Structure formats: structure tokens, C-alpha cells
Amino acid sequence: xxxxxxxxxxxxxxxxxQSQTKVLEGLGKFKLKNYGALMDANxxxxxxxxxxxxxxxxxxxxxxxxxxxDNNLNEVxxxxxxxxxxxxxxxxxxNGAQIMFAFLDKESLNYKFVGFxxxxxxxxxxxxxxxxxxxxYTLLQQKSGKEVxxxxxxxxxxxxxxxxKPAKMGYDVTYIPSDGTKGWTYATDKTTDMxxxxxxAGVGEKAIVFYEYGQKSLFSKEGEMSVVTLNNExxxxxxxxxxxxxxxxxxxxxxxxYDDSMILMGEYFKPEDNALKGKSLGLYVEKYDYxxxxxxxxxxxxxxxxxxxxxxxxxxxxxxxxxxxxxIKTEDGSYYAIAEQYTKNASGxxxxxxxxxxxxxxxxxxxxxxxxxxxxxSDFNIQDVKRYDKGQSKVPNVSDFGxxxxxxxxxxxxxxxxxxxxQLDKKNDxxxxxxxxxxxxxxxxxxxxxxxxxxxxxxxxxxxxxLTEGKTEFVVRPAKIxxxxxxxxxxxxxxxxxxxxxxxxx
Amino acid sequence: xxxxxxxVFLFLLSCTLSxxxxxxxxxxxxxxxxxxxxxxxxxxxNQKKSVDGDYRGQRKDVYEKQLIGLVNKFNDSTYxxxxxxxxxxxxVFDEIYRTNPELNDPSFRFLFQTNVIPNAAAYGNxxxxxxxxxxxxxxxxxxxxxxxxxxxxxxxxLHIQKNVDNYIEKLNSKDLKEEAKTIKKMEYGxxxxxxxxxxxxxxxxxxxxxxxxxxxDAKGFEYFSRTKYNHKVACKAIEKLGKLEEIxxxxxxxxxxxxxRNDYVFKExxxxxxxxxxxxxxxxxxxxxxxxxxxxxxxxxxxxIQHLACSSYDESEQVYKIQGLNNLSRKLSALAAIDxxxxxxxxxxxxxxxxxxxxxxxxxxARMSQVLQRIYELKKDHKLGKYVPQESSLSDEIYLNEIxxxxxxxxxxxxxxxxxxxxxxxxxxxxxxxxxxxxxEIFNK
Numbered sequence: 014x015x016x017x018x019x020x021x022x023x024x025x026x027x028x029x030x031q032s033q034t035k036v037l038e039g040l041g042k043f044k045l046k047n048y049g050a051l052m053d054a055n056x057x058x059x060x061x062x063x064x065x066x067x068x069x070x071x072x073x074x075x076x077x078x079x080x081x082x083d084n085n086l087n088e089v090x091x092x093x094x095x096x097x098x099x100x101x102x103x104x105x106x107x108n109g110a111q112i113m114f115a116f117l118d119k120e121s122l123n124y125k126f127v128g129f130x131x132x133x134x135x136x137x138x139x140x141x142x143x144x145x146x147x148x149x150y151t152l153l154q155q156k157s158g159k160e161v162x163x164x165x166x167x168x169x170x171x172x173x174x175x176x177x178k179p180a181k182m183g184y185d186v187t188y189i190p191s192d193g194t195k196g197w198t199y200a201t202d203k204t205t206d207m208x209x210x211x212x213x214a215g216v217g218e219k220a221i222v223f224y225e226y227g228q229k230s231l232f233s234k235e236g237e238m239s240v241v242t243l244n245n246e247x248x249x250x251x252x253x254x255x256x257x258x259x260x261x262x263x264x265x266x267x268x269x270x271y272d273d274s275m276i277l278m279g280e281y282f283k284p285e286d287n288a289l290k291g292k293s294l295g296l297y298v299e300k301y302d303y304x305x306x307x308x309x310x311x312x313x314x315x316x317x318x319x320x321x322x323x324x325x326x327x328x329x330x331x332x333x334x335x336x337x338x339x340x341i342k343t344e345d346g347s348y349y350a351i352a353e354q355y356t357k358n359a360s361g362x363x364x365x366x367x368x369x370x371x372x373x374x375x376x377x378x379x380x381x382x383x384x385x386x387x388x389x390x391s392d393f394n395i396q397d398v399k400r401y402d403k404g405q406s407k408v409p410n411v412s413d414f415g416x417x418x419x420x421x422x423x424x425x426x427x428x429x430x431x432x433x434x435x436q437l438d439k440k441n442d443x444x445x446x447x448x449x450x451x452x453x454x455x456x457x458x459x460x461x462x463x464x465x466x467x468x469x470x471x472x473x474x475x476x477x478x479x480l481t482e483g484k485t486e487f488v489v490r491p492a493k494i495x496x497x498x499x500x501x502x503x504x505x506x507x508x509x510x511x512x513x514x515x516x517x518x519x
Numbered sequence: 520x521x522x523x524x525x526x527v528f529l530f531l532l533s534c535t536l537s538x539x540x541x542x543x544x545x546x547x548x549x550x551x552x553x554x555x556x557x558x559x560x561x562x563x564x565n566q567k568k569s570v571d572g573d574y575r576g577q578r579k580d581v582y583e584k585q586l587i588g589l590v591n592k593f594n595d596s597t598y599x600x601x602x603x604x605x606x607x608x609x610x611v612f613d614e615i616y617r618t619n620p621e622l623n624d625p626s627f628r629f630l631f632q633t634n635v636i637p638n639a640a641a642y643g644n645x646x647x648x649x650x651x652x653x654x655x656x657x658x659x660x661x662x663x664x665x666x667x668x669x670x671x672x673x674x675x676x677l678h679i680q681k682n683v684d685n686y687i688e689k690l691n692s693k694d695l696k697e698e699a700k701t702i703k704k705m706e707y708g709x710x711x712x713x714x715x716x717x718x719x720x721x722x723x724x725x726x727x728x729x730x731x732x733x734x735x736d737a738k739g740f741e742y743f744s745r746t747k748y749n750h751k752v753a754c755k756a757i758e759k760l761g762k763l764e765e766i767x768x769x770x771x772x773x774x775x776x777x778x779x780r781n782d783y784v785f786k787e788x789x790x791x792x793x794x795x796x797x798x799x800x801x802x803x804x805x806x807x808x809x810x811x812x813x814x815x816x817x818x819x820x821x822x823x824i825q826h827l828a829c830s831s832y833d834e835s836e837q838v839y840k841i842q843g844l845n846n847l848s849r850k851l852s853a854l855a856a857i858d859x860x861x862x863x864x865x866x867x868x869x870x871x872x873x874x875x876x877x878x879x880x881x882x883x884x885a886r887m888s889q890v891l892q893r894i895y896e897l898k899k900d901h902k903l904g905k906y907v908p909q910e911s912s913l914s915d916e917i918y919l920n921e922i923x924x925x926x927x928x929x930x931x932x933x934x935x936x937x938x939x940x941x942x943x944x945x946x947x948x949x950x951x952x953x954x955x956x957x958x959x960e961i962f963n964k
Contacts, residue, residue: 036690036699040713051797060797068710076711078807083796085909090797090804112797131797133804478901493793499904512904517931 043067043078050491050498051081051107054165054216056434057494058084059107062114073098079114079129084493086513090133097121104173108165111136111191115163115173122148124173126189139189139196143177147185150178158427164216166245168192172221174213177201182208182231186221188248197248207237212422214277217270219245219303222277224265224422226287236287238262240277242305252305256284259310263297264418266425267340267350274308275301278340278350280418281312293418295320296337298393311393320395335385336421339435341468344442346391349468351446353432354382355424357410357417377410379417379424381431384448384466386473399473401466404451404459406431436494444468445495445516450477463489463497465516474519543603543882545851547596547858555598558628559589562644569680574687581683585642598630599651599855607844611660615667618745622671629667633855635864637763641670643679651855654848656767660839661748662756668746669739676738678731685727689720718809725816732817733826740827749838754829761820768916772870774925777887783940789928790921796912803913846876857889860897860906863922865890881952884945888958891938894926895961898934903927938962 047064061082068076075098081090099120106113116125122143128136143151151161154176164172170190177185183201190196201209207227214222220242227237240254240263256262265279277300280293295317300309313320335352342348357379382405388397408429410420424430433447450464461480466473478497480487484505490498492513500511548555563586567579592598616623629647637656640648647670657663673679689695702712736757744750759766778785798804817823853868855861869890873883897903909927910920929937942959949955 036696037717039703040699041710041717042713043710059795066710069707071707081797083912085793085911087909087911087913088803089800089913091807092804093806107797109795131799133798133800499901501905510905513909514901514904515898515927515930517898517901519932 046077047102049105051105051112052165052491053107053109054167054218055439055494056436056491058491058498059493060084060089060112061086062105062112064102064114067093069098070095073120081112086498086511090129092129092133092135094127094135096125096127100125103161104163106163106165106171108167108169108171108191110168113163113165113171113189113191115161115171117148117151117161119148124175124187126171126173128191136191141173141187141189141198143175144179146178147176150182151176158429162213164213164221166216167218169218169245170194170196172216172245174211174223179203179205181205182210184209184211184225186211186223186243186248188245194246199243199248211241212266212426214240214265214279215268215270215275217245217268217275220251220268220270220275221245222265222268222275224263224279226419238264238282238287240265240279242268242275242301244303251303252301260284261294261297261312262287262291264293264422266337266422269340269342271342273302275303276340276342276348277301278337291416293334293416298389313393313395334417334421336425336430338425338430338432339446341435341437341444343444343468343471345471347396348389348391348393349444350387350389351432351435351466352385352387353430353448354385355379355417355421355430356382357420377420378407379410379420379429381406381408381429384432384446384464386446386466401464401475403431403448403464404453406451433489434491438494442470443495443518447497449489467516467518469518476517478514543601543850543854545599545601545854547599548593549600552593555593556590559586559593559646562626562642562646563589566644566680572684574691577687577691578683581687582644589642589646592632596855596858597632597634598648599633599851600631601847601851604631604654604844604847604851607841607847608654608660608663611664611667614660614746614748615664615671615742618747619668619742622675622742631851633852633859635852635856635868636767637760639666639670641673641679643674643677645674647674651848651852652767655845655852656759656763657756658840658845659752660841661752662759663841664746664748665739665743665753665756668742669735671742672735672738673731676731676734678735682724682728682731686724689723695720714807721809728816729818733823736823736827747839749832749836751830751832751836752838754824754827755832757820757823757827761823764915768867768919770867770871770874771918772867772922777870777873778937778941780944781940783937785937786933789925789933791928792924793910793912801913846872846879850879850882853886857886857893860893862890862894862897863907863919863926866922866926867919881945881949885949885952885955885958888938888942888945888955891934891941892958892961894929895931895934895938898931935962 043065045063046066049062050058051060051062052058063080065078065080066075067078070076074095077094077096079092079094080088083089096116097118097120100116100118102114103117104115111128111130114127116127118125122145124141124143126139130136161173161175164174166172169192170188173187173189175185175187177183177200179201180203183205185198185200187198188196207229208231209225209227211223211225214224222240222242225239225241228235238255242251243249244251254263261284262282263279264282265277267278269276276298278296278298281295281297282291282293295312295314297310297312299307301307334355336355337350337352340348340350357377359377383403384401386399386401387395390396408424431448431450433449435444435446437444444467446466448464450462452460452462454460463478463480465476467476478487478489480489485501485503488500490500492498496513496515498511498513500509502509563582566582570578624645627645627647629649632648632650634650635652635655636650637653638650639653653666654663698716702709702716705712740753743753774785774790849868849872853865853872856865856868869883869886873880894903897906903926907926908923910923914920938958939962942955942962945955946959
């Protein structure tokens, strides 16, 4: 409620405002350590948090304050939180019943899960121990852009995907309940004789699907690809697919979950090939029930006439690949797959740098170009392909090893694509797919823009927001469905402001 | 003394800076920006000259910062000038100065501020502000006279200077400096200690402010009692202002009445409340909450009324009503809101006036078309959020929230449909109104 000031002479200064005498300088000011959006499983932003350091306390503890804003930027809560000075915030999410913060305590060697319920009450902290090697490996992965990620499961809990190094490099998938039920962990252990990494394809209310890649040696071109699905309640495998079970090697990129089934989509390889050395043969789609029974598999080869339309539309030279970021089911039963085109080539800059004595981590790069929307019917027959022009962006590969497809999966993990996220508005039968576009404009300066490709009850449209305007620069952050948060920085006036804007569906 | 000289709402019309909406002419600088900026400089200079005693530099600094604030406000078109409004309340000033000639000072200026919240202010240098919101809220000369007397009392009792002195003295007190120094040196717990320190200082300053409010009430009542106005109204005015948070923005728009035109039917989903929020709470959950009552700059209403010891007011008693004041003030507020793209306020004010001032329907229809056009253009350019906030689930202003929801929820295509039907309906009667026709062109091209 606004505080109405009635019949008051103007009090010309405030404690923290007008007369900034040295006496008051620095008092009551807190360091902002972290901030972010609280997103749910549909990428809808339910609010924002800001994490401040308030006070140093004895015994190596810090008092932190967490300020919460709702999805309209209204302040709704400020909570005090006490913890060690060695904690770092790794992720925060909202699952409808609880806001969960995942902290990594570098001294105590554990993850701490701190939840706040819908009354703003802090729940009992859950901890998960890690080893020194796990910590070292995690910090190394973070340096290369890969993050520990929390996934919300509606009204039930959260899944944490983190890094583990029992002997070889590995991974950890842990379920943290918010409803009082039991948690579980599924992780690599000392007996695992392979380095294993995973890429989470999707997390639903009942299951999590990820792609697991194992290698005996980091430099080996031989490896094992598996698609793993775990039951969210028990942590047990619902299925593990590899060349033995499907006669192909599958590189799953997306998983979508419905009441009684889940859809998996990705690229498939020959059984003797793998993502490290081979080229994918095409796109596959599978449908499973939650007992692991497959009800459907369809493969569409890249050579198939169904992809002719894509080949006609693509105007990039060379062998282009497609990375499928998401697949959305609309009210009429159709599926829309959101893809981004890329190629892999040598980076002239990196090679030149090496020639001059530099040591770049890789000499290849991914060149990311146009966006494509593929429309499938309920049986996954391609109905339509639309290309959406985007400017080219080049991103150095994390490593030169591996096929373009594998490089793309790694690029996805570190956020190297122009694609940002897709929001699904079930109520209005809409979705919004957002990209950053570096637009090349003839006879004018290139401009960075946010590009939205939108679906509204069967009709596709686009919207665009330029991210520079005169002396003003914009940074885009996620917001509630169908909106974006614009942080506006005016270089001349040195002011920062923020406002929420709706994307325009024509 | 000729009261015309005292009421310094200058009535010059500037061709370059005036806004003319048919018969209603208003400006944001009264046609002479330099004159006002020079005036602000002059009164600030006088204020600084009068500074005496210790810490002169710091006190002058306060007034210097006040001047910067005033100049910024003026340049941001915060003040509004309109002949008709000035004339409507001229009589109030005439009466106050007739019965209290010692209060009459030709250098005084009372400026109307576009703010829709009922309020008034004194700067301690001869400059006073009256919000349009106050003139939309009070209907009688009696109520407005009491408010003006209250502000004059602040000036003549030197409250502003005393508050500045009090603040600077506190800031420079040995105890406070020692305490601040100690807190800054603290290895542990310095953050919260700093907050407590600032809280304590704020409480003390607010408490001093509340005392001066009671003094201004009493002295202002003295001046007011000499006028012809109903003295019981003083407490009535305080009581009304005390209930402001319940009364303000209490008008519910009849969306269908306003927008159902031709075959267009207003869509209820546009004002539907949003879904789940982060927390189930009616107020901000705050582990660091400050006691709001202790921070209030004015005493609670009951105490103020008790202090004045007014007799109880009867609705049948004679008061001096100002015909058309509320409508005019709301009209100007709406126009200012449109000019500043505060479109949610504009819709609210236009809707009320459409209801109570039906003779001026065409004026308000043209304005509503203009608002719809602005919303359309700002949405197209993704700039609406700079001017119109998102709704707040914790706000008590449910009807204003509803308007905000409408503005934010409506898609461009739906807005175009609405704008088309609305402007087509009124085209015949408003085809010679250039503001309306601009909107008509936008929605019907």
C-alpha cells in the first residue's frame, strides 16, 4: 500500500538521500551478490530474487538477505538467511509450492538446499555431501560455462544435476523433495570405469530424461551413448536405451511429458557410430509410457524428402546441421519443433592466435545462423517448415573433439546458441520462442535484437525488440509468459531502469 | 493588498507552450519558464542568506539541493497552469488574506502540482504546492482554506528552517558521530547496526515532524477561524484525509458502458486477475520491517482532531461549495496524465468524469480515443512499461489495478479492433476534433 503523506511541508531530504554527509556514508548499504529469475517448468517467470550480503558475523558466518519480487516487479518479501561465508549460490527455482535455493559450501563440502514455502517460512535445510574432488571438478566445469542446475517438479520437489568425480569424471542427479517425501540420488560411483557426462533433455512431473555419454579415456573417439529415463519418485531407471536396445545410437535433445506418456526427440546414428566420430542419420521421435514401454518410434532421415523443404529454405553454404531446442504440443495435437541451424568450421582468429604463440582451447567454432520451425502432425509427419532469418553468430567450440552434433550439445549446455528459451501459454494456446539476433543491416550499423517467434492458435508471427537505441542499451531478461524484462541503461545520463514489456502477437 | 498580485498563477498564454484542448487551455510553464527558474533561484538565495549559526555550509547545501529538485520538477512539467482553476480558488485566498492581512506576502507563489494524490506542501521560502489531487478531493472553499492556512502556518512558524536545523544538528552531534564511527569500525554485525542506527535517526526526525504538524494544525486553525468559513470543517477535512487510503481510487469503471460500441463487446478476460503469486500473503513479508507508524511524518488523525478540539460537523451546515472544481481538477489531471503517458491514471480520471460530467461527453470521448492511441503506439514500440506499471497483488487500489490489467493484457490486434469500433462510432460527431481524428486515422488506416 502506498504511504500517503498528507498536509506535510516538504521534508527536503531523506536520511539516505539529499544530504549525503560523510557521517552516514556507507551505513545501511548491502552488497548484491546474486540475482535472477524464479522460473518454473514451463519457463514462466513467477518472480525474481536478489541475494545480498548484510553482515559479517562471528564464526565465519554471514547474514544474507534475500529480496523477492513478484513477476510484476513488486516487492513481496525480504527474508533473512544465515550461513557460512564460504557458500555460493548455484541456482534458484520455484515449483509452485516452494522457492528453492541451492548453495554450494566450499568449506563444509556440501550442497545446501534452502526452501521458502508459500507463507515465506524457511523450511529445514537439506544438505548433500560432496568430496574435494567433486568440488574441484565442479569449479572447473563452471569455469568452462557449464552450470549446476536445479529443475523444479511441480508442487513436489526439485532435481539437482551436478558434477561428481568419484574416480573418473561423472555426474549426479539428486531429487530434493519439498512435500516431505523421500529424496534419492542417482550418480556415477567409483566402480564406473568410464568418464561420463550427461545432458538433461527434459524434466517432467513423473520422469527425467537425459543423454549419457561415456568414454574410457577423454581422448578416445570410442564411447557409449545412452538415453536414460528415471522415475522421479524413486530414482529408478525406467529405461536405458542404447545401440543394444534400439539398434541405433540416439542423441536425445528434447523430452516432453504428458499425463500418461512422454515424447523423446533427437538425432540418431548408426549403431557403429557415435556422437564423437559419426554423422547423425536424421531425426527420431519416440513415445513411451511411464513404465518404459515404447508405443511409437519414427525415424526421419536427413535424406528423406520430408527434409527437402528445409534444404530448399536453407541458404547457408556447406553441410548445415540443425539443433532442436524444444518441441511444443499445441491444442490441435500438432507438434512444433524449434530448431537453429549451425555449421562447424575452423576459426580463422583462433588459428591466427595460435600462429602468434597464443593458446586458444580450440581452433574450431560453431557458426549459428537461421531459426527453423518444423510443424509435425500428431503422428510426427512433417507438415511444414518455416525459416526465420537471423544474423550469423560465431561461438568458439569448448573442444575441437567430437562431431558437430556433440559440439552442439556442449554449446547448448553453456548457452552458446542464440536461442534463449520457449514459453508455453497453454491457456491461450500460444508459445513464444526467443532468440538473440545480431542483425546485419545494409548501409547501417549492425544491431543486436531480441527476436520472438510466436504461435497463436495456428498462426505464426514474429516480434522484435532492438537492444540499442541511441545512447541507451537494453539487456533482456526472462519475464512472465509472453513478456520480457528490459533493463535500460542510458550511457549519457548514467541511469538504469527496468520495465516489463509484452511481446506483440499480430 | 490586491490579492491578484498574491495569486501568482500568471494568466499569460504562450503559443509555443500552451496546450489547448478545445476551450481548456493549460501550460506547464505559464509561458515564461525563465521567470520561474529565476524565482526559484531568488527564493533559494534568500533562504541561504538567512542561514546563521553552526554548520552553515551543510544547511546551505540542503537548500541548494532543494533548488535542483525544484528546477527538475519544473523541467519535468510537474506544475500546471490554468486560468479557470486559479479563478475558482481565488476567492479562498482573498478571504484568508482579508481576515489575516499579516499573512499576505506578494512574493508568495502557490503552484498547482499535477500529482493526483491529495496533498499540499510548503517549502519555507514563499513557495507552496497544491496537488490537483487535493482539488479533486475537496469540494468546498472551507476545506481548501484550512489546508492553505495549515501551509501558511508552517511558513510563519519557520518549521522548514527548524527541521533543517534539527536534522543538521543531529547529524553533527558528537554522540551521533561517535556512534556512526563505532558502527563503521565493527568487524561483525556492522550492517544491521547501521540499519538500526538509521532507523533510530529516522524515528527521531519523524517524531519532530509530527510535532510540527500539530503546531501547524493549531496555528492554521487560528488563521482559519478568523475567516467566514465553517470552522468545524477543519476537523472534517483532517478526518477525510485520514481515510484517504480507503476513498481514493474507489471508482469502479463500467467497462461495457464505456467501450461497447457498434458490435464490439468488451472482453472480460482483459481485466481478469493473474494467477498464482510467489507467496500467499496480503502484505509484504519482511524480516527487516520498520514500524511504519513511527516513521509517519504526521500524527494519526484521531490525535490531530483531538488536538484541535473541533465541535462535530453536521452535513446540513453551511459551507461554500465550488461549482465544478472537482471536475475541472480531474480534467486537468487527466490531460497531464495523458501528456506524461500515465495512461492508467488518465483512463481512471476520464471514466469518472464521463460519469459525472455528461455534458462534456465529446471532450472525454476524444481524450479516451487519444489514450487508446497512445497505448497502441507505446505497445508497438515496446515502451509501455516505462509509463504504465504492472499490477500489484498487494495493492488496495483494486479498481486502478483493474485498469492497469486492461492496459497490459490487451493485445495489439484486440486493441486495434476496440479502437476501430470506438472511433467509428463517434466519427460523425467528432470529425472536426483534430485530436479525435488523429486517433481515428491510426485505428482505421
